[in-house]
Amino acid sequence: MGTPPKPSPVKAPLNMKSSSHTSVIRCELIETSLEDPPQYTALSYAWGDADDTVNIEVNGIRTRVTSSLQGALRALRRSDDTLLIWADAICIDQSNKAEQSSQVRPMATIYSKAESVVVWIGPRSPDSSSAIPLALELCNASDSEGKVESCIEKESNRDYFAALVNLFERDYWSRLWVVQEILSAKSVTVCCREGSIPWGVLQELMAVLERHEDILKHCFPSGFARGSRHRQSFAHILLSGRASQCWRARDIRRRGRRNTARYIANLSFEAHL
Numbered sequence: 001m002g003t004p005p006k007p008s009p010v011k012a013p014l015n016m017k018s019s020s021h022t023s024v025i026r027c028e029l030i031e032t033s034l035e036d037p038p039q040y041t042a043l044s045y046a047w048g049d050a051d052d053t054v055n056i057e058v059n060g061i062r063t064r065v066t067s068s069l070q071g072a073l074r075a076l077r078r079s080d081d082t083l084l085i086w087a088d089a090i091c092i093d094q095s096n097k098a099e100q101s102s103q104v105r106p107m108a109t110i111y112s113k114a115e116s117v118v119v120w121i122g123p124r125s126p127d128s129s130s131a132i133p134l135a136l137e138l139c140n141a142s143d144s145e146g147k148v149e150s151c152i153e154k155e156s157n158r159d160y161f162a163a164l165v166n167l168f169e170r171d172y173w174s175r176l177w178v179v180q181e182i183l184s185a186k187s188v189t190v191c192c193r194e195g196s197i198p199w200g201v202l203q204e205l206m207a208v209l210e211r212h213e214d215i216l217k218h219c220f221p222s223g224f225a226r227g228s229r230h231r232q233s234f235a236h237i238l239l240s241g242r243a244s245q246c247w248r249a250r251d252i253r254r255r256g257r258r259n260t261a262r263y264i265a266n267l268s269f270e271a272h273l
Helices: 067-076 097-104 107-113 128-140 145-153 155-168 177-184 199-211 213-219 234-240 242-255 257-271
Strands: 009-015 026-033 041-045 053-058 061-066 083-086 116-120 188-192 195-198
Touching: 041 067, 041 107, 041 177, 053 067, 061 067, 067 083, 067 116, 067 188, 107 177, 116 177, 128 145, 128 155, 128 195, 128 199, 145 155, 145 213, 155 234, 188 199, 195 199, 199 213, 199 234, 213 234
Parallel strands: 026 053, 041 083, 041 116, 116 188
Antiparallel strands: 009 026, 009 083, 053 061, 188 195
């Protein structure tokens, strides 16, 4: 028998501790093996505008990264400790095609071996701070049909639902790779500048919204909805948007690899329509 191949090394940036939240992001690349990696967090995010870049320091050298990535690192950075985190734009040399190829292949393993996956959906928007409280309110009321219906029907909650639609339409959900990253994860937390929410809470939210589809469609009829970037109704975005498809994907994984592959293939097709 031949000698088994050595596992490919995987780079990870080590976020250095900083006492100032506004100071420059400083990190150093370390090299480890996926066979026995240290505890690390894998970042799932949208790169954002490639022309909108800022400086961080990697191994003492100024490095340009997108504002989206810098915002994620700044939000996750701890003021009193280091954080080992994997982010593709830093951990894979984007100018080295051979390294890109070798590091992309084990991507699912990188996310499955991570202690947790953090989904960064982007910086704060004017109304985004209202979305998380509404999601929690609906989930907390899930055992009471009357409370959920009252929450949906309440006129004063219209702006909160607009904020939730804004959250569901973020660029992050249009990424095809998000499905693989989420399916591979041990645990997932969704973060934006104003807070975080466990993936399980968002799955429960989708279940609540689906059980109350009729009242959602009644309160938010079809047609252009204020706050929607894609000129769709709130009900359509909340019930059948790409975000809701991603949240269902982790449930589908339990039905077996073939069902999961078929689901991802359908998402791939929809993404290119």
